[in-house]
Amino acid sequence: MSRVYHSSEPRRMYNGKMRTEAQIANRRATKREYKRRHPGKPQVNSMKKLRLAFIREYGGRCQCECGCQESTSECLTCDHIFNDGAQEFREWFGEGRRSTNRQMRRLKILGWPKGRHRVLCYNCNCGRQRTADKRCPKIKA
Numbered sequence: 001m002s003r004v005y006h007s008s009e010p011r012r013m014y015n016g017k018m019r020t021e022a023q024i025a026n027r028r029a030t031k032r033e034y035k036r037r038h039p040g041k042p043q044v045n046s047m048k049k050l051r052l053a054f055i056r057e058y059g060g061r062c063q064c065e066c067g068c069q070e071s072t073s074e075c076l077t078c079d080h081i082f083n084d085g086a087q088e089f090r091e092w093f094g095e096g097r098r099s100t101n102r103q104m105r106r107l108k109i110l111g112w113p114k115g116r117h118r119v120l121c122y123n124c125n126c127g128r129q130r131t132a133d134k135r136c137p138k139i140k141a
């Protein structure tokens, strides 16, 4: 007696895994169903996952020199260490649409390169845009 495995079934890459056509169709149907139930809603789950991956890859908490250490993911954001966010968008997407989601996807594709980006909380990130030397205003000189 030999069990029949479906090893001969052709598979292809879909959503990060090798899947059979049936599995792919299944996942597509699930997505369609979600869209139908939540019309107009962006794919929050994948965006959130991507953001969480970014935070995890870049230290998991606010990296600010002020010693903030904020780790609530909803309060964290991507900071451009050299304040070249606008330039990076131009390099990567030309005059295309600016979006953090696109930026995160590109970072992931590039293998989360370090040195140009870091995790900062909104307070530290926004605060440092408002100081003359672009340093976090919470840093005690």
Ligand SMILES: [Zn+2]
Pocket (backbone or CB within 6 Å): 062, 063, 064, 068, 069, 070, 120, 121, 122, 123, 124, 125
């Ligand atoms: Zn902070």
Ligand SMILES: [Zn+2]
Pocket (backbone or CB within 6 Å): 064, 065, 066, 067, 068, 123, 124, 136, 137, 138, 139
């Ligand atoms: Zn700070």
